[in-house]
Amino acid sequence: MDKIIIRGGLPLHGAVQIGGSKNDTVAIMAAALLIPGKTVLHNVPRIKDVYTLSKIFCHLGAATSFREDGALEIDATNLTTSETPHELVRQMRASFNMLGALLNRFDTASVAMPGGCDIGARPVNFHIRGLEQLGCKLNLEHGIYTGHVSRFHGADITLEFPSAGATQHLMIAASCATGTTVIENCAAEPEIIDLAMFLIACGARIEGAGTSRIVIDGVDELHPAEFTVIPDRLQAGTFAIAAAITGGDILIKNAVVDHLRPVISKLEEAGVDVSHTPDGFRVRRTGKILPVDIRTMPHPGFPTDMQQPFASLLCLADGVSMITETVYESRFRYTTELARMGADIRVEDRTAIIRGSERLTGAPVTCTDLRGGAAVVVAGLAAEGETEIDGLGHLDRGYEGIVTHLQNLGADVTRTGTYQV
Ligand code: EPU
Numbered sequence: 001m002d003k004i005i006i007r008g009g010l011p012l013h014g015a016v017q018i019g020g021s022k023n024d025t026v027a028i029m030a031a032a033l034l035i036p037g038k039t040v041l042h043n044v045p046r047i048k049d050v051y052t053l054s055k056i057f058c059h060l061g062a063a064t065s066f067r068e069d070g071a072l073e074i075d076a077t078n079l080t081t082s083e084t085p086h087e088l089v090r091q092m093r094a095s096f097n098m099l100g101a102l103l104n105r106f107d108t109a110s111v112a113m114p115g116g117c118d119i120g121a122r123p124v125n126f127h128i129r130g131l132e133q134l135g136c137k138l139n140l141e142h143g144i145y146t147g148h149v150s151r152f153h154g155a156d157i158t159l160e161f162p163s164a165g166a167t168q169h170l171m172i173a174a175s176c177a178t179g180t181t182v183i184e185n186c187a188a189e190p191e192i193i194d195l196a197m198f199l200i201a202c203g204a205r206i207e208g209a210g211t212s213r214i215v216i217d218g219v220d221e222l223h224p225a226e227f228t229v230i231p232d233r234l235q236a237g238t239f240a241i242a243a244a245i246t247g248g249d250i251l252i253k254n255a256v257v258d259h260l261r262p263v264i265s266k267l268e269e270a271g272v273d274v275s276h277t278p279d280g281f282r283v284r285r286t287g288k289i290l291p292v293d294i295r296t297m298p299h300p301g302f303p304t305d306m307q308q309p310f311a312s313l314l315c316l317a318d319g320v321s322m323i324t325e326t327v328y329e330s331r332f333r334y335t336t337e338l339a340r341m342g343a344d345i346r347v348e349d350r351t352a353i354i355r356g357s358e359r360l361t362g363a364p365v366t367c368t369d370l371r372g373g374a375a376v377v378v379a380g381l382a383a384e385g386e387t388e389i390d391g392l393g394h395l396d397r398g399y400e401g402i403v404t405h406l407q408n409l410g411a412d413v414t415r416t417g418t419y420q421v
Helices: 022-032 048-060 094-102 125-133 164-174 190-201 233-245 257-269 304-314 334-340 370-382 392-396 402-408
Strands: 003-007 013-017 038-042 063-066 072-075 108-112 137-141 144-148 156-158 180-184 205-207 213-217 226-228 249-253 273-277 280-284 293-295 320-324 344-348 351-355 364-366 386-390 412-416
Touching: 003 370, 003 392, 013 402, 022 038, 022 048, 022 072, 022 094, 022 164, 022 190, 022 233, 048 063, 048 094, 094 108, 094 125, 094 164, 125 137, 125 156, 125 164, 164 180, 164 190, 164 213, 190 205, 190 226, 233 249, 233 257, 233 280, 233 304, 233 370, 257 273, 257 280, 257 304, 304 320, 304 334, 304 351, 304 370, 334 344, 334 364, 334 370, 364 370, 370 386, 370 392, 370 402, 386 392, 402 412
Parallel strands: 013 249, 038 226, 156 180, 293 320, 364 386
Antiparallel strands: 003 386, 003 412, 038 072, 063 072, 108 144, 137 144, 180 213, 205 213, 249 280, 273 280, 320 351, 344 351
16 A cells, blocks of 8 residues: 655755646536547646546547647547446546536436545535526436436526535536526636636636626537646645745745635744745745634635645644634544644534644554645654655545655655556
8 A cells, every 4th residue: 555654854945836726627627528629738737636537538538648748638529428437437526517518518418426535425416406507407316417408508596605616517517508697606716717717718708707706608619729727726735834834944836826815824824924926935934833713715715625734734833723614514534643643633513623732743644535635744744753644545636746846845755655646
């Protein structure tokens, strides 16, 4: 079994170049299924979720390949089936967005209930309700949704919660619908804006992405485009927290500061110096870590994905911090792993109460989910002695080359096993 071994205690120094966003890439890849022709995507991370989607595309008859210049080419001209391979679909969440895309190419398509990180119930009812409003008939049998529609029609949709996935899915589905679709109470994450930019580059007519109201005027068809994925704000945030916990000083390059404001603001409150640079930001900590309270919220609030590594930082704060998770009902499984390293964390319902201590000690721990994996890596960098991390399948879904990046920043970290994406 693959493991990451960290001998903690070394402050991170140097610079790290942030790669493309996972959550943006997987949404754009699903959207590329709408388009007969060759889509070219730059800045795509080489992570497991991208390879899983590529395997699904291959099954559907779409060809995907990384070019020599690193760009990902997706040729979805000749889709041969709209039945997705369910065991692959279940390995990730964003695969569900293929349903709306495929139903623009076929009258019928089927996609299994998606998988992804185990951080709560994660139903797909907003997706289903929205697709139905767009005119689709759906039924669920044996864990598989099958949809039927000859062409989506525009609709007024109000989401119960600003779900990132449902917003992306409905934008994809409505791009080639007849008439106008309005999505109210939609998500406003940078990845939503970027998906809209991609679809617009392909000929879609979309306004309002980045606000709580998106308006989509359906077009008859989209054309292929060449597009660059935005930098991964969650990867950038993870490295920023890693620098902070180790008392390091690093440059985070190719990051969009605007996408990270809530995280940067909490880092500053915790006593970390953050300064902007032309292509990112510098993170430095010399003083002690101060306790802070965090409440996760949909964008532009504090991202739920970042509460996990941030908790590791707060384990070493000079006082008591509270993290309240409002987006997912059970995104605290990783805290039992941090407890193995000496963290004092009590979880009550949706709040984690963290009593900071002077030290963490290395221990065998596991990645409970993707960002839970980031939490134990970050903790291991600051812990005394050796931290041995397994369950790396989660980490590999979202962090490209994390071990190499950390080694380049001066961390004592190695990976054992025969990792292959
Ligand atoms: N929800 C429903 N019904 C739905 C859809 C969502 O009840 O039909 C609930 C979810 O259960 C959750 C909340 O709404 O409680 C928000 O879920 P959302 O749909 O926004 O999340 P997602 O699209 O499934 C994406 C990211 C997650 C990130 C969330 C929140 C991808 C592939 N995943 O998930 O990323 O945590 O948005 O920002 O884009 C990660 O990167 O580690 C990760 C889990």
